[in-house]
Amino acid sequence: MSSTNRQVRLAARPSGLPKPADWDLVELPVPAPGPGECVVAISHISLDPAMRGWMNAGASYIDPVEIGDVMRAGAVGRVSASEHPGFDVGDRVYGNFGVQEHALTDGKGVHKIDPSLAAPPTYLGTLGMTGLTAYFGLLDVAKLQEGETVVVSGAAGAVGSAAGQIAKLKGARVIGIAGGEQKCRWLVEELGIDAAIDYKGEDVRRALREHAPKGVDVFFDNVGGEILDAVLTRLARGARIVICGAVSQYNATEAVRGPSNYLSLLVFRATMTGMVVFDYAARYPEAMAEIAGWMREGKIVSREHEVEGGVEAFHDALLKLFAGENTGKLVLRVGDGESS
Numbered sequence: 001m002s003s004t005n006r007q008v009r010l011a012a013r014p015s016g017l018p019k020p021a022d023w024d025l026v027e028l029p030v031p032a033p034g035p036g037e038c039v040v041a042i043s044h045i046s047l048d049p050a051m052r053g054w055m056n057a058g059a060s061y062i063d064p065v066e067i068g069d070v071m072r073a074g075a076v077g078r079v080s081a082s083e084h085p086g087f088d089v090g091d092r093v094y095g096n097f098g099v100q101e102h103a104l105t106d107g108k109g110v111h112k113i114d115p116s117l118a119a120p121p122t123y124l125g126t127l128g129m130t131g132l133t134a135y136f137g138l139l140d141v142a143k144l145q146e147g148e149t150v151v152v153s154g155a156a157g158a159v160g161s162a163a164g165q166i167a168k169l170k171g172a173r174v175i176g177i178a179g180g181e182q183k184c185r186w187l188v189e190e191l192g193i194d195a196a197i198d199y200k201g202e203d204v205r206r207a208l209r210e211h212a213p214k215g216v217d218v219f220f221d222n223v224g225g226e227i228l229d230a231v232l233t234r235l236a237r238g239a240r241i242v243i244c245g246a247v248s249q250y251n252a253t254e255a256v257r258g259p260s261n262y263l264s265l266l267v268f269r270a271t272m273t274g275m276v277v278f279d280y281a282a283r284y285p286e287a288m289a290e291i292a293g294w295m296r297e298g299k300i301v302s303r304e305h306e307v308e309g310g311v312e313a314f315h316d317a318l319l320k321l322f323a324g325e326n327t328g329k330l331v332l333r334v335g336d337g338e339s340s
C-alpha cells in the first residue's frame, strides 16, 4: 500500500518537441477523501497528441494547462477510498485524472467502466475518446455512405485504426495511410482495410491514383501537412474532409503548414470541417454501446500499446506519438489500480 502520490506537473511551455526539463516530478502524500469525494488509484494514463497543444499558452478549444499544474490526461483506475455516495471502493472508473498515481475527485466527469466487457486501457482507446472521435467524425461529420471511398491518415494510430474499421463495417472502401511497412501490413492483414499506403516509403499521390481511381469521397485526416495536400489532389465530387487533427504540425516551431491545394474544395464542391469530440458528450453512451456491440461481435478489434515505467516514463512515452512508435492506442501503465 503506497502512501505517496507522484505527479507530473508542467514546468515550462515547450518550443518544438517537449524536453525533460518541461516537467517536474512531484511527490506528495496520497490525499484522503472529504465528504462527496473519492480517491482513484490510477492504473493507465492516456497519451494523446493533443497534450502537446494543451501545453501551449493561448486560446484553443480547451484551456491550456497552467505552469505548475498536474498535466491533464484521461486515465482509468480503481476507487481506493470513497466518501462519495455514487462510488464504492473497488469501482473501476474513467476520468480526467491527470498524470499522477492517485487522483482526488468530486466525481464530476467520472464514469464507471465495465472490466468484464474490455480491459481498462480499452476505455482510453476504442471504447473511449479515440473510438468516439472516429465514430462521430465519420458518421456525423462526414455522413459516410455505403460504397464510398474513404481515406484515413494516421491509420494505424488510436483514432485512425478505429476510423478505418468503422468505415469498413459501414460498407466503405478504405485506404489507410501510415508510416512503415509493418503498420501497413497490420492494417490490411489484421484490420481488413482494403489498401494501405506507407507514406514514409511510397509516393502518396501516385498510390492514391492507384487505390482511389474514382477519387476520395471522405478523407478522415489526423495528420495534416503534406498528406492533406496530397489527398486534396484526389477528391471526388462532393467530398467531405474531416479535420480531426494535424499531428505533423503540433511541434512546428514555424508557421503551421496550411493546405496549398485548397482550391480543390471549389473544383470538387467539397467541404472541410473541423471537429472536436467533446461536442458529442451527450451522445457518448449511445456511441459507446454501439462500439461495444461491434467489439463483442468481433467486427472491430482494439489494440492498446502499453508502455511500462510509471509516471516517470511519461515524457519518453509522450514522444513515441510524434516518432510514430505506437500502433493502436498508446497508454502508460502506472500501477495495477489495486493499491491505495
Ligand SMILES: NC(=O)c1ccc[n+]([C@@H]2O[C@H](COP(=O)([O-])OP(=O)(O)OC[C@H]3O[C@@H](n4cnc5c(N)ncnc54)[C@H](OP(=O)(O)O)[C@@H]3O)[C@@H](O)[C@H]2O)c1
Pocket: 047, 048, 049, 050, 129, 130, 133, 154, 155, 156, 157, 158, 159, 160, 177, 178, 179, 180, 183, 222, 223, 243, 244, 245, 246, 247, 248, 249, 275, 276, 277, 278, 320, 321, 322, 323, 324, 325, 326, 327, 328, 329, 330
Ligand atoms: N478532434 C478531436 O476531437 C480529436 C480527438 C482525439 C484525437 N484527435 C487527433 O487525432 C489524431 C490521432 O490521435 P491519436 O490519439 O489516435 O494518436 P495516434 O494516431 O495513435 O498517434 C500519433 C501517430 O501520428 C503519426 N505521426 C506522428 N508524426 C507524424 C508526422 N509528422 N506525419 C504523419 N504522421 C505522423 C504516427 O504514426 P505513423 O507511424 O503512421 O507516422 C503516430 O503513431 C491527432 O491529430 C489527434 O490530435 C482529435
